[in-house]
Amino acid sequence: MKVVIDVNIFVSSFLWEENPKKVLDRVIEGTDELYITQEILEQIFEVLNRPKFNADKEGVKYYMKLIEEMANEIISDIKIRNGSRDIDDNIILECGITGNVDYIITGDDDLLVLKEFIGNNRISKMGYAQTAHNEAV
Helix, strand or coil, X not given: CEEEECHHHHHHHHHCCCHHHHHHHHHHCCCCEEEECHHHHHXXXXXXXXXXXXXXXXXXXXXXXXXXXXXXXCCCCCCCCCCCCCHHHHHHHHHHHHCCCCEEECCCHHHHCCCECCCCCEEECHHHHHHHHHHHC
């Protein structure tokens, strides 16, 4: 499946390594194809470097390099004005549309309320998890 992973999933995977890490594992294994933009990479880096997380700087650099190596970095040629309730989340939608992905994987309520973005493409955490589980069985 072609996916865009929201910043909150990357951050959770780095800091706590629970269910969000399983999403990245599928990308590392080659089961899913990750699409990302420079804006998303910058947002991940900025969030992980917030003082409240006290993240290891070298660990963050390594993590960012890993993401860059496993992702298909694309340049979004569209700008969404009225997508998410949180305009900062529009970069996730833009990447999903430009990459023509199957799923945007997020835990963010501002994106989850949208459910779909274009055509049959889904914004999900549970729908993606169920699809991934069914593929594994």
